[in-house]
Amino acid sequence: MLIGTLLVASLLVVGLWWMSRRPGQQKERSSEATDSKQYSAGQAAGGKRRSGALPNVEKAGAAVSLLDDGSDAPAAPLPEALRDLQLLSLEHIEAAARDQIDALCGLMAEPHPIQTKLAGGLDSPEELMEAVVTDAGLTASVLRTVNSAAFALASPITSVQHAVTYLGVAVVKGIVAQAAMAERAGEGTEAQQAALARIWKSACAASAVALALAQEFGVQRPSVLATKALFANLGDVVTAMHIDDATDWYAANTPLLNRVVEQQRSYGANSAVLGMRLANAWGLPQDIAESIGTSLLVMAVPPTAHPLVGDALRDHVLVYLAGRLGDRVAYQGLDDISEFSLFESCDTDMYYVADYLKRPGLERNSAIFSDASFNRKVNRQLATLT
Numbered sequence: 001m002l003i004g005t006l007l008v009a010s011l012l013v014v015g016l017w018w019m020s021r022r023p024g025q026q027k028e029r030s031s032e033a034t035d036s037k038q039y040s041a042g043q044a045a046g047g048k049r050r051s052g053a054l055p056n057v058e059k060a061g062a063a064v065s066l067l068d069d070g071s072d073a074p075a076a077p078l079p080e081a082l083r084d085l086q087l088l089s090l091e092h093i094e095a096a097a098r099d100q101i102d103a104l105c106g107l108m109a110e111p112h113p114i115q116t117k118l119a120g121g122l123d124s125p126e127e128l129m130e131a132v133v134t135d136a137g138l139t140a141s142v143l144r145t146v147n148s149a150a151f152a153l154a155s156p157i158t159s160v161q162h163a164v165t166y167l168g169v170a171v172v173k174g175i176v177a178q179a180a181m182a183e184r185a186g187e188g189t190e191a192q193q194a195a196l197a198r199i200w201k202s203a204c205a206a207s208a209v210a211l212a213l214a215q216e217f218g219v220q221r222p223s224v225l226a227t228k229a230l231f232a233n234l235g236d237v238v239t240a241m242h243i244d245d246a247t248d249w250y251a252a253n254t255p256l257l258n259r260v261v262e263q264q265r266s267y268g269a270n271s272a273v274l275g276m277r278l279a280n281a282w283g284l285p286q287d288i289a290e291s292i293g294t295s296l297l298v299m300a301v302p303p304t305a306h307p308l309v310g311d312a313l314r315d316h317v318l319v320y321l322a323g324r325l326g327d328r329v330a331y332q333g334l335d336d337i338s339e340f341s342l343f344e345s346c347d348t349d350m351y352y353v354a355d356y357l358k359r360p361g362l363e364r365n366s367a368i369f370s371d372a373s374f375n376r377k378v379n380r381q382l383a384t385l386t
Contacts, residue, residue, distance in 0.1 A: 081257055082348045087300040088264055090273045090293065097268025101277050104267070107242050111282045112180035114138065118173055119231060119284040121223075125164045132160045132176055141179035142172070168381055170211045170226045174204030177230060181237060188241060195240040195250035198330045203233045206319075206326030208381040209337075213318045216368060217361070225315055228291040229322045231284070235275025235292065239263060252331055256299060256324070256349040272296045291319065299349045303356050314361040317353075324349055335382055338375045 090098075114131055122128045132139055139160055146157045146167065157163045164172050178200040188196070210229035214222030236259075239246045243266060249259045263270045276293030297306055298320040308316050321342075327349075328334035342353055356362060368374055 079348050079351060081261075082300070082351055085257065085261070085300055086264075087260070087296055088269050088273060090269075090276065093269050093273065100267050101269055101274055104238050104242050104274060105278045105281050108238060108278060112138070114176060114180050115282065116284060118177055118180075119227060119279075119288045122169075122173060125161075125169055128169055128172060128176070129160050129164055138176065138179055142175055145175050145179060168208060169223075170208040170230075171204050171381060173227070174200065174207050174230050177203070189247075191247040192240055195247040196237065198250050198252075199233050199236045199240060202323070202326035202330035203230050204326070205329040205382060206230070206232065206322040209325045209378055210319055210322035212374065212378050212381070213322060213368070214315075216374060217314065217318065219315060219318070224287075225319055225322075228288060228315075228319045229326070231275070231279065231288050232292055232295045232319065232323050233271070233275070234278055235271030235273070238274050238278055239271055243267065250331075252333075254331060255347070256296075256327060260296060260299075270296065291316070295320065295323065298352060298356060302352050303359055306356075311361065313356075313359060317356045317359075317362055321353070329382055335379070336375070337369055337378050337382065338372075340369055342369065 088097075093101075114135065117131055122131055132142060142160060142163060143157060146163050157166060160172075163175075167175075178196075207226045207230040211222050211226035214225040219225055236250070240250055243263075246262075246266070249262050260270050263274075267274075272293055272295045275295075276289050279289035279292055294307070294316065298317055303313070306313060306316075325334070325337060325340055328340055334340060341347075342350060342357070
Protein backbone atom coordinates (compact mmCIF):
# COMPACT_ATOMS: atom_id res chain seq x y z
CA MET A 1 0.00 0.00 0.00
CA LEU A 2 2.78 2.39 0.94
CA ILE A 3 4.67 1.57 -2.25
CA GLY A 4 1.53 2.21 -4.31
CA THR A 5 0.98 5.57 -2.60
CA LEU A 6 4.58 6.62 -3.23
CA LEU A 7 4.30 5.56 -6.86
CA VAL A 8 1.15 7.61 -7.38
CA ALA A 9 2.74 10.62 -5.68
CA SER A 10 5.84 10.33 -7.85
CA LEU A 11 3.79 10.15 -11.00
CA LEU A 12 1.79 13.18 -9.87
CA VAL A 13 4.97 15.24 -9.27
CA VAL A 14 6.42 14.25 -12.64
CA GLY A 15 3.14 15.11 -14.35
CA LEU A 16 2.95 18.54 -12.72
CA TRP A 17 6.58 19.23 -13.63
CA TRP A 18 5.97 18.19 -17.24
CA MET A 19 2.84 20.35 -17.51
CA SER A 20 4.65 23.36 -16.04
CA ARG A 21 7.41 23.30 -18.68
CA ARG A 22 5.54 22.07 -21.76
CA PRO A 23 3.73 25.32 -22.69
CA GLY A 24 7.09 27.06 -23.04
CA GLN A 25 8.42 24.20 -25.14
CA GLN A 26 5.31 24.14 -27.26
CA LYS A 27 5.51 27.88 -27.78
CA GLU A 28 9.16 27.64 -28.75
CA ARG A 29 8.54 24.80 -31.19
CA SER A 30 5.51 26.56 -32.60
CA SER A 31 7.56 29.70 -33.15
CA GLU A 32 10.34 27.71 -34.84
CA ALA A 33 7.83 25.93 -37.06
CA THR A 34 6.16 29.20 -38.01
CA ASP A 35 9.48 30.85 -38.83
CA SER A 36 10.49 27.84 -40.92
CA LYS A 37 7.16 27.81 -42.73
CA GLN A 38 7.33 31.56 -43.46
CA TYR A 39 10.86 31.33 -44.78
CA SER A 40 10.10 28.25 -46.90
CA ALA A 41 7.06 30.01 -48.31
CA GLY A 42 9.22 33.04 -49.02
CA GLN A 43 11.72 30.87 -50.90
CA ALA A 44 9.02 29.13 -52.86
CA ALA A 45 7.60 32.47 -53.93
CA GLY A 46 11.00 33.85 -54.77
CA GLY A 47 11.17 35.61 -51.40
CA LYS A 48 8.04 37.66 -51.99
CA ARG A 49 6.64 38.13 -48.50
CA ARG A 50 5.97 41.78 -49.27
CA SER A 51 5.65 43.23 -52.73
CA GLY A 52 8.99 42.88 -54.47
CA ALA A 53 10.95 41.80 -51.41
CA LEU A 54 13.52 39.12 -50.76
CA PRO A 55 12.92 37.10 -47.58
CA ASN A 56 13.63 39.17 -44.47
CA VAL A 57 15.12 36.56 -42.15
CA GLU A 58 15.73 37.38 -38.50
CA LYS A 59 17.71 35.36 -36.01
CA ALA A 60 16.18 34.88 -32.60
CA GLY A 61 18.15 36.18 -29.65
CA ALA A 62 21.57 37.78 -29.69
CA ALA A 63 23.73 37.31 -32.74
CA VAL A 64 27.15 35.69 -32.40
CA SER A 65 30.14 37.54 -33.79
CA LEU A 66 33.57 36.14 -34.56
CA LEU A 67 36.02 38.59 -33.05
CA ASP A 68 39.45 39.46 -34.39
CA ASP A 69 41.10 36.96 -32.05
CA GLY A 70 38.89 34.15 -33.36
CA SER A 71 36.70 33.83 -30.27
CA ASP A 72 32.92 33.90 -30.17
CA ALA A 73 31.13 36.68 -28.31
CA PRO A 74 27.62 38.12 -28.28
CA ALA A 75 27.17 40.83 -30.91
CA ALA A 76 24.74 43.71 -31.06
CA PRO A 77 21.11 42.86 -31.83
CA LEU A 78 19.94 43.23 -35.42
CA PRO A 79 19.74 47.00 -36.10
CA GLU A 80 16.21 48.24 -36.60
CA ALA A 81 17.05 49.82 -39.96
CA LEU A 82 18.39 46.50 -41.24
CA ARG A 83 15.50 44.54 -39.76
CA ASP A 84 13.04 46.76 -41.61
CA LEU A 85 14.90 46.51 -44.92
CA GLN A 86 13.10 44.61 -47.67
CA LEU A 87 15.71 44.26 -50.39
CA LEU A 88 14.06 44.47 -53.79
CA SER A 89 14.96 42.08 -56.61
CA LEU A 90 14.28 42.41 -60.32
CA GLU A 91 11.92 39.43 -60.42
CA HIS A 92 9.50 40.89 -57.93
CA ILE A 93 9.53 44.66 -58.31
CA GLU A 94 6.41 46.45 -59.46
CA ALA A 95 5.79 46.88 -63.18
CA ALA A 96 6.06 50.66 -62.87
CA ALA A 97 9.50 50.29 -61.26
CA ARG A 98 10.61 47.98 -64.08
CA ASP A 99 9.53 50.58 -66.61
CA GLN A 100 11.42 53.29 -64.76
CA ILE A 101 14.55 51.16 -64.59
CA ASP A 102 14.38 50.50 -68.31
CA ALA A 103 13.88 54.23 -68.91
CA LEU A 104 16.96 55.04 -66.81
CA CYS A 105 19.01 52.49 -68.73
CA GLY A 106 17.76 54.07 -71.94
CA LEU A 107 19.17 57.43 -70.84
CA MET A 108 22.66 55.97 -70.80
CA ALA A 109 24.67 56.35 -73.99
CA GLU A 110 25.79 53.26 -75.85
CA PRO A 111 28.77 51.81 -73.99
CA HIS A 112 32.28 52.52 -75.16
CA PRO A 113 33.59 49.37 -76.92
CA ILE A 114 36.26 48.96 -74.27
CA GLN A 115 33.64 48.45 -71.54
CA THR A 116 32.81 44.99 -72.89
CA LYS A 117 36.51 44.18 -73.19
CA LEU A 118 37.09 45.27 -69.60
CA ALA A 119 34.22 43.13 -68.34
CA GLY A 120 35.44 40.12 -70.26
CA GLY A 121 39.17 40.33 -69.64
CA LEU A 122 42.14 42.68 -70.26
CA ASP A 123 43.71 41.09 -67.21
CA SER A 124 47.34 41.27 -68.25
CA PRO A 125 49.31 44.54 -68.52
CA GLU A 126 49.98 43.83 -72.19
CA GLU A 127 46.30 43.28 -73.07
CA LEU A 128 45.22 46.38 -71.19
CA MET A 129 47.88 48.62 -72.72
CA GLU A 130 47.15 47.38 -76.24
CA ALA A 131 43.40 48.00 -75.87
CA VAL A 132 43.83 51.53 -74.51
CA VAL A 133 46.59 52.90 -76.74
CA THR A 134 44.60 52.15 -79.89
CA ASP A 135 42.12 54.84 -78.78
CA ALA A 136 43.83 58.23 -78.67
CA GLY A 137 40.96 59.94 -76.88
CA LEU A 138 40.79 57.27 -74.21
CA THR A 139 44.56 57.35 -73.74
CA ALA A 140 44.43 61.11 -73.22
CA SER A 141 41.61 60.75 -70.69
CA VAL A 142 43.49 58.11 -68.71
CA LEU A 143 46.68 60.17 -68.60
CA ARG A 144 44.74 63.28 -67.64
CA THR A 145 43.09 61.38 -64.78
CA VAL A 146 46.24 59.81 -63.35
CA ASN A 147 48.08 63.13 -63.51
CA SER A 148 45.26 65.06 -61.83
CA ALA A 149 45.38 66.49 -58.33
CA ALA A 150 43.36 63.51 -57.11
CA PHE A 151 46.40 61.25 -57.48
CA ALA A 152 48.98 63.83 -56.38
CA LEU A 153 51.86 61.88 -57.91
CA ALA A 154 55.41 63.04 -57.25
CA SER A 155 56.24 62.89 -60.97
CA PRO A 156 53.96 62.81 -64.02
CA ILE A 157 52.92 59.58 -65.73
CA THR A 158 53.64 59.87 -69.43
CA SER A 159 52.21 56.69 -70.94
CA VAL A 160 49.63 53.97 -70.37
CA GLN A 161 52.46 51.51 -69.84
CA HIS A 162 53.89 53.76 -67.13
CA ALA A 163 50.44 53.99 -65.52
CA VAL A 164 49.99 50.21 -65.47
CA THR A 165 53.47 49.65 -64.08
CA TYR A 166 53.05 52.25 -61.35
CA LEU A 167 49.39 51.81 -60.41
CA GLY A 168 48.72 48.18 -61.29
CA VAL A 169 46.26 46.56 -63.69
CA ALA A 170 43.25 46.63 -61.33
CA VAL A 171 43.48 50.37 -60.64
CA VAL A 172 44.13 51.29 -64.27
CA LYS A 173 41.17 49.18 -65.40
CA GLY A 174 39.03 51.25 -63.07
CA ILE A 175 40.41 54.49 -64.47
CA VAL A 176 39.83 53.26 -68.04
CA ALA A 177 36.22 52.29 -67.19
CA GLN A 178 35.64 55.71 -65.66
CA ALA A 179 37.19 57.52 -68.63
CA ALA A 180 35.15 55.47 -71.10
CA MET A 181 31.93 56.21 -69.22
CA ALA A 182 32.71 59.92 -68.96
CA GLU A 183 33.55 60.12 -72.67
CA ARG A 184 30.06 58.90 -73.60
CA ALA A 185 28.07 60.58 -70.83
CA GLY A 186 29.40 64.14 -70.77
CA GLU A 187 30.59 66.07 -67.74
CA GLY A 188 27.38 66.64 -65.79
CA THR A 189 26.91 69.13 -62.98
CA GLU A 190 29.50 69.82 -60.31
CA ALA A 191 27.50 67.79 -57.79
CA GLN A 192 27.25 64.88 -60.23
CA GLN A 193 30.97 65.01 -60.86
CA ALA A 194 31.67 64.86 -57.12
CA ALA A 195 29.31 61.90 -56.68
CA LEU A 196 30.74 60.05 -59.66
CA ALA A 197 34.28 60.67 -58.41
CA ARG A 198 33.42 58.90 -55.14
CA ILE A 199 31.64 56.06 -56.93
CA TRP A 200 34.60 55.41 -59.22
CA LYS A 201 37.15 55.85 -56.47
CA SER A 202 35.30 53.19 -54.49
CA ALA A 203 35.22 50.94 -57.55
CA CYS A 204 38.94 51.33 -58.26
CA ALA A 205 39.86 50.62 -54.64
CA ALA A 206 37.45 47.67 -54.48
CA SER A 207 38.92 46.16 -57.64
CA ALA A 208 42.46 46.36 -56.25
CA VAL A 209 41.40 44.88 -52.89
CA ALA A 210 39.37 42.11 -54.55
CA LEU A 211 42.41 41.10 -56.58
CA ALA A 212 44.59 40.95 -53.45
CA LEU A 213 41.97 38.99 -51.49
CA ALA A 214 41.45 36.55 -54.33
CA GLN A 215 45.20 35.90 -54.52
CA GLU A 216 45.39 35.34 -50.75
CA PHE A 217 42.51 32.86 -50.84
CA GLY A 218 43.79 30.92 -53.82
CA VAL A 219 40.91 31.82 -56.13
CA GLN A 220 41.53 30.21 -59.50
CA ARG A 221 41.02 33.43 -61.50
CA PRO A 222 41.65 36.43 -59.23
CA SER A 223 41.14 38.89 -62.08
CA VAL A 224 37.50 37.81 -62.40
CA LEU A 225 36.81 38.92 -58.83
CA ALA A 226 38.62 42.20 -59.47
CA THR A 227 36.41 42.81 -62.51
CA LYS A 228 33.23 42.00 -60.59
CA ALA A 229 34.24 44.46 -57.89
CA LEU A 230 34.98 47.09 -60.53
CA PHE A 231 31.50 46.86 -62.07
CA ALA A 232 29.54 46.40 -58.81
CA ASN A 233 28.79 50.15 -58.67
CA LEU A 234 27.45 50.40 -62.22
CA GLY A 235 23.92 51.07 -60.99
CA ASP A 236 25.18 53.87 -58.75
CA VAL A 237 26.65 55.58 -61.81
CA VAL A 238 23.22 55.60 -63.49
CA THR A 239 21.55 56.76 -60.28
CA ALA A 240 23.94 59.67 -59.71
CA MET A 241 23.64 60.79 -63.31
CA HIS A 242 19.89 60.56 -63.85
CA ILE A 243 17.96 60.68 -60.54
CA ASP A 244 17.07 64.10 -59.15
CA ASP A 245 18.78 64.87 -55.84
CA ALA A 246 20.58 61.49 -55.89
CA THR A 247 23.95 63.18 -55.57
CA ASP A 248 23.16 63.77 -51.89
CA TRP A 249 23.13 60.00 -51.39
CA TYR A 250 26.80 59.88 -52.34
CA ALA A 251 28.06 62.52 -49.94
CA ALA A 252 30.97 61.78 -47.61
CA ASN A 253 30.18 59.37 -44.75
CA THR A 254 26.90 58.22 -46.29
CA PRO A 255 26.29 54.56 -45.28
CA LEU A 256 25.45 51.96 -47.93
CA LEU A 257 22.15 51.11 -46.24
CA ASN A 258 21.02 54.75 -46.44
CA ARG A 259 21.72 54.80 -50.16
CA VAL A 260 19.78 51.60 -50.72
CA VAL A 261 16.77 52.81 -48.73
CA GLU A 262 16.68 56.10 -50.65
CA GLN A 263 17.01 54.32 -53.99
CA GLN A 264 14.13 51.97 -53.24
CA ARG A 265 11.99 54.86 -52.02
CA SER A 266 12.81 56.95 -55.07
CA TYR A 267 12.51 54.57 -58.00
CA GLY A 268 11.21 51.32 -56.52
CA ALA A 269 14.47 49.38 -56.91
CA ASN A 270 18.14 49.70 -55.97
CA SER A 271 21.52 50.12 -57.61
CA ALA A 272 22.07 46.36 -57.75
CA VAL A 273 18.91 45.81 -59.81
CA LEU A 274 19.60 48.85 -61.97
CA GLY A 275 23.23 47.88 -62.56
CA MET A 276 22.30 44.33 -63.52
CA ARG A 277 19.68 45.59 -65.95
CA LEU A 278 22.17 47.96 -67.58
CA ALA A 279 24.86 45.26 -67.74
CA ASN A 280 22.41 43.02 -69.60
CA ALA A 281 21.40 45.86 -71.92
CA TRP A 282 25.05 46.50 -72.70
CA GLY A 283 25.75 42.83 -73.37
CA LEU A 284 28.28 42.45 -70.57
CA PRO A 285 29.12 38.87 -69.53
CA GLN A 286 26.29 37.16 -67.65
CA ASP A 287 28.42 36.37 -64.60
CA ILE A 288 29.22 40.09 -64.26
CA ALA A 289 25.52 41.00 -64.52
CA GLU A 290 24.54 38.37 -61.94
CA SER A 291 27.30 39.50 -59.58
CA ILE A 292 26.01 43.06 -59.76
CA GLY A 293 22.43 41.91 -59.19
CA THR A 294 23.28 40.03 -55.98
CA SER A 295 25.90 42.47 -54.71
CA LEU A 296 23.80 43.69 -51.75
CA LEU A 297 22.78 40.31 -50.32
CA VAL A 298 25.60 40.02 -47.77
CA MET A 299 24.37 43.25 -46.20
CA ALA A 300 20.72 42.24 -46.20
CA VAL A 301 20.49 38.54 -45.31
CA PRO A 302 22.37 35.98 -43.18
CA PRO A 303 24.26 33.10 -44.84
CA THR A 304 21.33 30.72 -44.36
CA ALA A 305 19.24 32.88 -46.68
CA HIS A 306 21.92 33.39 -49.33
CA PRO A 307 21.31 31.47 -52.59
CA LEU A 308 25.02 30.72 -53.18
CA VAL A 309 27.16 28.05 -51.52
CA GLY A 310 30.74 26.78 -51.63
CA ASP A 311 33.30 28.60 -53.75
CA ALA A 312 30.61 30.75 -55.34
CA LEU A 313 29.62 32.10 -51.92
CA ARG A 314 33.29 32.59 -50.97
CA ASP A 315 33.93 34.64 -54.10
CA HIS A 316 30.74 36.65 -53.56
CA VAL A 317 31.71 37.52 -49.98
CA LEU A 318 35.24 38.52 -51.05
CA VAL A 319 33.81 40.90 -53.65
CA TYR A 320 31.42 42.33 -51.06
CA LEU A 321 34.24 42.89 -48.57
CA ALA A 322 36.32 44.57 -51.26
CA GLY A 323 33.38 46.85 -52.05
CA ARG A 324 32.95 47.87 -48.43
CA LEU A 325 36.67 48.64 -48.18
CA GLY A 326 36.36 50.66 -51.38
CA ASP A 327 33.52 52.62 -49.80
CA ARG A 328 35.62 53.30 -46.71
CA VAL A 329 38.37 54.69 -48.96
CA ALA A 330 36.02 56.83 -51.07
CA TYR A 331 33.51 57.99 -48.46
CA GLN A 332 35.53 58.02 -45.23
CA GLY A 333 39.10 58.67 -46.39
CA LEU A 334 40.53 55.33 -45.22
CA ASP A 335 44.18 55.01 -46.25
CA ASP A 336 45.35 52.10 -44.06
CA ILE A 337 43.36 48.87 -44.17
CA SER A 338 44.68 47.80 -40.77
CA GLU A 339 42.18 50.38 -39.47
CA PHE A 340 39.32 48.62 -41.26
CA SER A 341 37.22 46.67 -38.78
CA LEU A 342 35.21 43.70 -39.98
CA PHE A 343 33.00 43.85 -36.93
CA GLU A 344 32.07 47.45 -36.19
CA SER A 345 28.66 47.09 -34.55
CA CYS A 346 27.61 50.52 -35.80
CA ASP A 347 28.19 49.56 -39.46
CA THR A 348 24.97 48.02 -40.71
CA ASP A 349 26.63 46.97 -43.97
CA MET A 350 28.91 44.65 -41.97
CA TYR A 351 26.37 43.20 -39.55
CA TYR A 352 26.14 39.70 -41.07
CA VAL A 353 29.80 39.49 -42.13
CA ALA A 354 30.88 37.63 -38.97
CA ASP A 355 28.47 34.80 -39.77
CA TYR A 356 29.61 34.66 -43.39
CA LEU A 357 33.23 34.33 -42.27
CA LYS A 358 32.39 31.11 -40.44
CA ARG A 359 31.52 29.45 -43.73
CA PRO A 360 34.00 26.93 -45.18
CA GLY A 361 36.75 28.62 -47.15
CA LEU A 362 36.26 32.01 -45.51
CA GLU A 363 37.62 31.39 -42.01
CA ARG A 364 40.93 33.16 -42.70
CA ASN A 365 39.18 36.39 -43.58
CA SER A 366 38.70 37.27 -39.92
CA ALA A 367 42.47 37.63 -39.58
CA ILE A 368 43.53 38.74 -43.05
CA PHE A 369 43.31 42.44 -42.25
CA SER A 370 45.68 41.93 -39.33
CA ASP A 371 48.35 40.46 -41.61
CA ALA A 372 51.11 43.07 -41.94
CA SER A 373 52.34 41.77 -45.31
CA PHE A 374 48.83 41.83 -46.81
CA ASN A 375 48.23 45.30 -45.42
CA ARG A 376 51.41 46.69 -46.95
CA LYS A 377 50.51 45.18 -50.31
CA VAL A 378 47.03 46.70 -50.40
CA ASN A 379 48.08 50.02 -48.83
CA ARG A 380 50.52 50.58 -51.68
CA GLN A 381 47.55 50.39 -54.04
CA LEU A 382 45.35 52.59 -51.88
CA ALA A 383 48.10 55.21 -51.64
CA THR A 384 47.51 56.00 -55.30
CA LEU A 385 43.83 56.69 -54.64
CA THR A 386 43.85 58.67 -51.38
